Amino acid sequence: MSEEQIIEDVEYEARLRRRLKILQEQFKAGKVKIAEGLEVEKSLLAVRVGPDGEVDLSTVDGLVRSMALAVTAMHDREELKKEASLSEIQNMYFKFIEDNFGQFYDMMLKQNLTPHDAGRALTQNEKSVEAFTENLDEFLNVIDQFWEGVGEIAHIHVEDMHGNIKGIFGGDLFPSHDENIASKCGIYADTIVLPDPFLRSKHIFANYPKKDKAYYFIKHAMNILQYKDLACADVEVPIIAILPDQAALQEDERDFFHSLGKQDSIIHAGKLFNRKFDSFEELIGFAQDLDTIERAVAEIGDKGRVLFDTEWTGDIASQLAQALESEHYKLFVDSPGMLLASQSLGRMSVSNELLIKSRRLNGSPIIDAPTSWQYLVWKMEYDAEQAENELQSENLHVVKGLSDLANGEMRWLGNIPPESLIEIRKEGAMDEIRNILGQGVNELIEANPSNFHRSRDQIFDNINNAFNQHQKNIDELTAKKWKFAGKDIGSWLVVGSLEVTAAITGLPVWGMATIAADQVLDVPKLKDIPQSIRDLSNENQKIKKSPVGMLFNIKKKNF
Template structure:
């Protein structure tokens, strides 16, 4: 029987994989553990009359092994096309070449990126100048990450034995502060998103003035991190990576699906009623077409959150939301739909951050209290779902470290970029960290099986770690160290440090793998895009729980 084109293509791929497997074995790069049966299967592989491998002699075990080895081989070959340093320098140099003139003006006038954006949208002339080539500019960003996005991700994924902080919860870190200055002493590498990929929907739906604002604001914000990202140090301090969901439509749909499922859990709390599915939820929300009707249906006002800075009553907050940017982007001023869409959007963002952090083997970092609250809620809902499966209670942990300390928490959160680079170059990071004490590794090692035995110890460890941190801050000040002309005492800030965790030993998106068919609302494994299916199996091996960190500065100190 003549083989189909698909069968012939598969055989070609299989022969290539088996050839790579053979080469790696000859090079001594593959070591097989005893008792796995792989050696016996390999012994059965024979060559045909044409000298090629007789595919009929390669069983499923050999084929699976060849596939895994080939994926690693291709990944390594792809990484050789461009180093992480080359990718980062190309990215930041592009913005430097196009926006350095504006950036120098911003620095000279002591403006923030937000203020620079406001200035850009003041006159029709500046608006037209900026957005004249906007389509081409955004197209270049898309093409750039389309070419090197996965390569950059592979480089970061393969950075082992370093502490990676994965920023999330917003388009980009706050324009008012440098996030690396906040947490650069506590993380080795801070991973930032490309704000232009995250803002596609904004550029598509905004007025020319708003487009000019976001173009300028994002460009200025990116250039604030150029010195750190392009620093000549062994371990990168800052790396900008694209969200893979922006490059893979299936991933974007999957995150949105997870966001919809979590929004149903959230809305159950908000409205005090169950919804059969997302269509039922939005049908209900559509009927809440006045602020009065929406407020009348809200059962728990504490779960309605647009912005932690808004302290008005619910009616006033809804009115602000209906007349704000969210309503403009959604194309509706229906209060119910705005509530529903906000829940879906926030939960989608939280899911994407957790998955991205797991993929990059890092910890979620958030500097916006509103986003932090939604991440806490998301983990709370995950814990409730996990409790139904494991029959364990109180899996969700949330501790404001401000409450663990006496009053405001104090930490090294105002480190000038040039000083942070100097600390790395002088090799002083290890000594500083050794004095500050260890972090919260024990929290991420928790899983349902040992949680109740370790919960009290975890809390105790956190208390002790930050009590020690508080005491050792004083010792560091006494050393009067200076880096790049900056005294370590001037790096101190006070504010809220927070930890949130779900002690499940698994991120929620993999609960389907944990619970199989025991959870009806968990996404089915077949719905998980192929690009992240392997994370489900990997997570079973890691047995780490999602942990998030909040860095929220209220006051900068200057103690020498």
């Protein structure tokens, strides 16, 4: 036996003894119970202690070792949570942001500006730009170190918030600067999880001109401080929680999402160009040949799959020209073909990351940008198609608009002042409103792909019935003229589209099906898959859940 093997065996033995000790302690504390008749009971009774008082490891079989490993993992998880509460983490985070930007935030509020306005106003001269970017790297380094220290703890706290409705924001760097996403949908979700925009903008801070770096630096800080009171409110269940993206901290996860994005971009490009691509390399080779707008337009088979921004108008050629000149693309691509390919890759990678993050946190994606929503809908469509082929099923993709049948639009409580939302939570008011959306979403999440065709119509009926009841509840609430924090409920009503999309596959993303089946594909190979993703896949095998995303898109306020 090699010296390396001897060291490895000694280290494993030490870990095993620790696990067995924790298992014993948990038994004594009454935290572990075993049902009669289980095989592990015999295995536990067979464990012996040697003359030295230590457990004789030769009497510990695989069942006991597995049990000790699982119990220790739960024990360590609980111990880790004791190091800092979620509230402490959120308060520390916001204190750091406020210490650096509080004075500018106060100025923004006094002058009634948006974070975008503040970002533009404070970057009008070179001296100001230099002042803000001078310490940018140091600021970002502190953010990195902070989340490296407490990011896992924060994630565990949110993961372990069971029984409540969690909305996981995605599809953009951060929610829109001119709308508060908690005001928009905080009545319908217990907790809304937002990303750290500084981590999510690393590519901007690494590649953009100084003035743009300063603008995003300021805009993010102003935007995130709008959520300070909501995130730090003294309520039992947090209204807002800021969490770091794992992909921003762990390179292997980022690479994994990128590889999933490649697979989906092949499918998307196949529909876009109406041709089959066998590999991402083949797609790139094809895209490189489309070096003029005319050539690119000539190859497009489905114009409906070309989407840069839902607000852009004009034909495909003009939109390609506009995109090539926009700050988001011109630094990275210079040909229309590569633009279309990179757009597919980027959007699909983001959708995969959002879906896996939502599954990890036991929540549902929430999007407030129609463009990002459409790409998530397409991602769900592609996953559902693959699942239908594999499972010999049909109609596993769901896109459901929830609307008032009377006028084709949905009314909801989507303009709630933060101080009113905090008061509502403290008083425990309007819980029945929040539960309405949760019930419909949970039915889709728990649906069985193999017999979804049988339950589909009933689930849709239940959702429609729930939202019809929702409209009645809103009418009753506004008639009562209740006020929270001095604001009347009637002023919170908005009109717009509220949609749900789902892929009833039993998996967060279809790309994880290969992990679940222990198949080794060319991309990604099993050995290249991060352990965190494998763990999530194993967990999903025990509790199969399908992804369900939600769009909250306001068209009209205070009507």
